[in-house]
Amino acid sequence: MTVLDVAAPAPVRAEPTEFRLLGPVVVHDGSSGAGIVPTGAKQRALLATLVIHAGERLPVDRLVEELWGDRPPANAPNALQAHVARLRRLLPARSHKWISTLPTGYLLTLGHASTDVERFTRLSRQGRAAVPDNPRYASELLGHALSLWQGLALQDSRHGPICTAEAERLEEQRLATLEALYEASLNCGRYAEITCDLERLTMDHPLRERFYDLLMIALFRSGREAEALGVYERARRHLVGTLGVEPGPALRCRMEAILNHSPTPAAGHPRHADLATQMAHLQTRIDQLVCDQQELLRRVQQEREGR
Numbered sequence: 001m002t003v004l005d006v007a008a009p010a011p012v013r014a015e016p017t018e019f020r021l022l023g024p025v026v027v028h029d030g031s032s033g034a035g036i037v038p039t040g041a042k043q044r045a046l047l048a049t050l051v052i053h054a055g056e057r058l059p060v061d062r063l064v065e066e067l068w069g070d071r072p073p074a075n076a077p078n079a080l081q082a083h084v085a086r087l088r089r090l091l092p093a094r095s096h097k098w099i100s101t102l103p104t105g106y107l108l109t110l111g112h113a114s115t116d117v118e119r120f121t122r123l124s125r126q127g128r129a130a131v132p133d134n135p136r137y138a139s140e141l142l143g144h145a146l147s148l149w150q151g152l153a154l155q156d157s158r159h160g161p162i163c164t165a166e167a168e169r170l171e172e173q174r175l176a177t178l179e180a181l182y183e184a185s186l187n188c189g190r191y192a193e194i195t196c197d198l199e200r201l202t203m204d205h206p207l208r209e210r211f212y213d214l215l216m217i218a219l220f221r222s223g224r225e226a227e228a229l230g231v232y233e234r235a236r237r238h239l240v241g242t243l244g245v246e247p248g249p250a251l252r253c254r255m256e257a258i259l260n261h262s263p264t265p266a267a268g269h270p271r272h273a274d275l276a277t278q279m280a281h282l283q284t285r286i287d288q289l290v291c292d293q294q295e296l297l298r299r300v301q302q303e304r305e306g307r
Contacts, residue, residue, distance in 0.1 A: 017092055017113040020049045022120060022170070023150025025157050029092045036090060043090075044069045045157040046083050050099065050108035051115060052090030052166050059105040117170065120148045124173060128180045135187035142181040149174060179210045186214065191221040202231070204236045209251050216254050228258050 013032030025044040027036040038044045048060065064076045077241050084106055085097060091098045096111040127141030153170040157163045178201065184193050198215035205211055212235040217227035231281050232255040236247050246252075 018116060019047075019054075019110075020114045020116040020150070020155050021051060021112060021166075022148050023029065024155060027091060027260040029099065031092065032145045036092070037091060041085060041156065041159070045159055046080075046216055047087055048154050048166075049160070049162050050087075050106065052162060054108050054110045056116075057102050057107045060161070063106065064274050066162050069160065071215065078258075081152055081185070081256075081276075107290055116148050120177075121173070123148075124177045124180075127177070131180055131184045131187065139181060139188065141186060142177055143295040145177055146174070155188065175205065175208065179214065179295040181213075182214045182218075186217055191218045195222065202235070206235075206241065209248055212247075213251055213254050216251075220258050223263075225258060229255065232258075244273060 015033075017030050018028040020026045020028055024037065026046045027047070028034075029036055038047055043068055046063065049063065056165055060077055060080060064072045067080065068076060081214050084101070088099055095111070098108060098111075100107045100109065123145035124140050126236060127138045127145060130138035130141060143189040148303070152158075152167070153174075154163050154167045158167045162299065180193055182198060195218045198218055201208075202215055212231055216228040219225070219231065232247070232251065237252060239245055239247055247255075
């Protein structure tokens with residue numbers, strides 16, 4: 001046997017770098033497996049802002065506002081340039097150039113890197129689409145999407161308008177994903193095991209009617225009709241006391257269905273199902289367009305670098 005007869009070991013392919021915003025701002029180095037965390041609050045905010053607008057030029061004045069608000073230092077452009085230089089030294093060494101300096105701003109190019117926001121958005125979209133027809137598969141996808149969260153989104157970087165708005169957008173997506181997960185669980189017949197979680201969610205988000213709705217269904221299907229009606233009264237008292245409004249049509253229809261001893265109140269009411277479906281499809285389409293735009297920007301940048 002010669003050395004030529006011995007199979008060469010398969011080359012180890014490094015995972016791509018991933019920028020993570022669903023929790024503390026971290027750069028996961030795919031080659032070493034290490035997590036790179038910018039040490040200062042402004043460094044983290046700068047990195048997060050560049051990642052949020054990856055593939056786009058961010059003007060100096062917008063970045064200055066994000067880092068210092070309405071009280072920038074006298075030498076703000078120079079201070080910003082120093083922060084960018086530190087970030088360049090911090091990011092994983094590659095032939096790829098992460099941050100480009102442009103005449104009036106800076107641009108972060110992901111190249112082959114990814115973000116946890118992209119993964120979460122894709123899994124959430126796929127999971128929500130699967131809820132009606134394949135709730136078990138939907139539960140797996142949605143659970144995987146939610147497992148990417150390591151705390152509040154951008155939890156250590158929400159100071160400027162860009163990061164604050166993105167954190168609020170992501171939190172809304174997280175809650176919508178949770179709603180879809182528990183709807184899928186109901187469709188799988190897991191009524192009793194999710195009531196405690198839904199009780200907690202109604203306490204944590206007392207103005208979000210969908211959690212009350214899901215809890216009422218879980219209790220009713222567990223044979224706890226009186227408790228389900230009690231949830232409606234609790235929701236009504238809170239909404240009236242806090243906002244001065246009665247519960248919306250979906251929650252009122254749920255209460256009426258339970259009062260009429262409907263054996264299997266559906267997850268939505270027929271009169272509102274078409275609108276809800278259209279809204280879900282619209283959100284799915286918006287998410288897809290965002291992903292497509294990011295992918296197109298990435299390919300354009302790769303072509304430019306290859307020239």
